[in-house]
Amino acid sequence: MNTLKCMLGILLITVFIITGCSRDDENSTPILPQEILAYDDLAGFYSTHGVQKQNFTIDATVGGSITGENGTIITIPANSLVDVDGNLVSGMVDIGIKEIFTPSEMILSNRPTNAINFSGENTFLLSEGETEVVFTQNEDSLQMAMGTFYQIQVPSAGGFDAGMLPFRGTITDDGSIEWNATRDIGAGNGSSGMVYNAAPSSYLYDVFNTGWSNCDKFYAYPGAKTTNYINLSTSPNAVETAIYLVFEENNLPAVVKIFNSGEPIIQSYTNSLPVGLEVTYVAITIVDNQQYLAVKSVVISEEEELSFDFEPKTTQEILDALTLLDD
Incomplete structure (x- = not known):
């Protein structure tokens, strides 16, 4: 009998402990595991969270147009791409593009609007859209043939502005970017290298090099x-x-x-x-x-x-x- 009482006592104590622990767990704040990052520096942060490349293909002999997810249109003329030795390429080529329009995209991609003005001074821009265009064939880089260009058309958020210019981006030592105007400021539509279309509201400009380009105006x-x-x-x-x-x-x-x-x-x-x-x-x-x-x-x-x-x-x-x- 004493043995049975002892066993029942132990059982009750065990149930009490288990029940008490369960109640404590229910009322306590759970400890969540720390987020495990796939990177340990800002370069990895930008690579992971920045705007990702969109992939397209065209026939280099025929040329054609592609449209990005956010409305950027890239038009490539026929027979305008060459390999590293300057030889004209034919057949299918790959096109990788990135479109950047918003402040969050500019920060996450490390593509701010820092620029150099016509006097060589540091300044910054108001942007209608940053675009990267890269051509490859069998993973080998391609360039535009001498005297040829492709065109970029970007949707406009600000409407017509005679101060809009095309800019070319240069990657800085810290992986960011700096913009230089490729044309002088003109007095009207098209004279500065930019053509404004009212419907739909957009800017169209010529680009002679692969890489980053930008439709911007100097901040005044x-x-x-x-x-x-x-x-x-x-x-x-x-x-x-x-x-x-x-x-x-x-x-x-x-x-x-x-x-x-x-x-x-x-x-x-x-x-x-x-x-x-x-x-x-x-x-x-x-x-x-x-x-x-x-x-x-x-x-x-x-x-x-x-x-x-x-x-x-x-x-x-x-x-x-x-x-x-x-x-």
């Missing part, structure tokens, strides 16, 4: 300009922190990258930021398998030094935050 501001400074002492990884300044005018985005020199305090282009302009700063960094984001809206003040509050974020939280910049 009649007021005072200044230099701003970014204090990275609050960043979890100051050496590898990307900082972007974002704003919009006439439905056209400008995304200006503040290049990181690796110093604790970095600066914008000298005397380039319009005093009184309302902008949003975005800063991103990665360290020890954790991504950090800081978003700060400010009105540009003269010679101001800014710092950011970095917060750990999941990939989806970063994507959601950047998408808000597109509105």
Whole structure:
């Protein structure tokens, strides 16, 4: 009898412990596993989350047009592609394109609107659309034959503007991009290398080289300009922190990258930021398998030094935050 009582007591205690643990588990906050990133630096972040290539094929002998997912039309003339030795190619060729229109796409792809003006000074652009075009045959790179060009037609968000120009992009040492105008500013439709179509609203321009091109205008501001400074002492990884300044005018985005020199305090282009302009700063960094984001809206003040509050974020939280910049 004593043995039976002992066994029943042990059983009751065991049930109580199990039940108590279950109730504690129900009322406690679950510990979620940390997101496992497929990359450990910003280069991997851009490669993974940036705009991805769209693939097409055409007959090089015949030429033709292709249309991207976001409405960019690429028209390639017949017999216009050559191999690395300058030999005309025939048969089917592969075309890879990327279309970038929004601030979030520019940040995620590391393709800001930083530019060089006609005086050789650092400046930035308002963009109607960035486009990359690459031709290959059997995985070998192709180029345009001498004297030939393809055409890019991009949907317009801002309507006709005589200041619109074609730009060519050059990849910088940190994998970003810098834009140079390929034509001088003209006085009307077509004289600057751009042809505006009213229906549907779009710009058409000629491109003589493969790679990145852009339909843009130089940002013009009649007021005072200044230099701003970014204090990275609050960043979890100051050496590898990307900082972007974002704003919009006439439905056209400008995304200006503040290049990181690796110093604790970095600066914008000298005397380039319009005093009184309302902008949003975005800063991103990665360290020890954790991504950090800081978003700060400010009105540009003269010679101001800014710092950011970095917060750990999941990939989806970063994507959601950047998408808000597109509105």
